[in-house]
Amino acid sequence: MVESNYHQKTQTQRFVISPNNSLSWQQVIVYFTIIAGTCLAVAVYFTFLGVWLVLPFAGMEILLLAAAFYMTARRCAMKEVINIDPDTLYIERGRYKVEQKFKFLTAWTKVTLKTSEYRNYPSQLMIGSHGKLVEIACDLCEEEKAKLAEDLHTSLIDATQVIPHV
Numbered sequence: 001m002v003e004s005n006y007h008q009k010t011q012t013q014r015f016v017i018s019p020n021n022s023l024s025w026q027q028v029i030v031y032f033t034i035i036a037g038t039c040l041a042v043a044v045y046f047t048f049l050g051v052w053l054v055l056p057f058a059g060m061e062i063l064l065l066a067a068a069f070y071m072t073a074r075r076c077a078m079k080e081v082i083n084i085d086p087d088t089l090y091i092e093r094g095r096y097k098v099e100q101k102f103k104f105l106t107a108w109t110k111v112t113l114k115t116s117e118y119r120n121y122p123s124q125l126m127i128g129s130h131g132k133l134v135e136i137a138c139d140l141c142e143e144e145k146a147k148l149a150e151d152l153h154t155s156l157i158d159a160t161q162v163i164p165h166v
Contacts, residue, residue: 002140002148010085013155015148017080019139035063036094075084080136082127084155091127091134104129106159113149 003016021092023031043058074095083090089109091102108129115123126133137145 002144002151004151011159013084013159015082015084015155016151017082017137017140017148019076019078019090021076025072025073027070030068033157039045057162076127078139082136082152084152084159086159089127089156091136102134104132106156109156111149111152111156115143127152 001018001020003018004014006013016150028039037056039062043055046052077095079094081090081092083092087106089104089106091100091104092098093100100111104127109127110129112126112128112133113123114126122138123142123145124135124142125148126135128134137148140148
């Protein structure tokens with residue numbers, strides 16, 4: 001998902017890129033509790049019937065499910081923020097704080113959408129200058145990447161044509 005806004009006062013274009021997230025953290029906890037409770041209830045029932053070996057496997061299943069839910073929720077919390085002003089383009093990545101930051105001169109920055117040589121492989125959206133490239137928007141679908149590449153290219157052209165106020 002891409003959110004875009006333009007700040008007229010600072011002449012800055014901002015793009016916020018985040019993965020499509022189908023569940024909030026609270027919903028993840030609710031669904032995990034329902035599934036784990038059902039699995040545990042069935043395991044306890046079979047344990048009372050004398051098939052006690054079901055219980056450890058149910059426990060492992062619940063732990064694996066918890067790990068999968070946690071890793072998915074953690075991945076969906078990742079955000080990329082791209083700020084374009086007349087002089088500089090900033091790319092910031094992170095979950096709840098900035099973990100990586102990249103800086104490019106706006107006038108020299110290029111946006112490249114590189115399609116894969118192999119069928120069904122995702123394309124790569126790259127931003128960079130002077131031989132340094134950064135891949136962005138890894139979690140977006142192909143249509144969103146193409147639209148973002150077009151919007152970034154337009155924003156870079158617009159930013160370099162802005163006359164700063166003195």
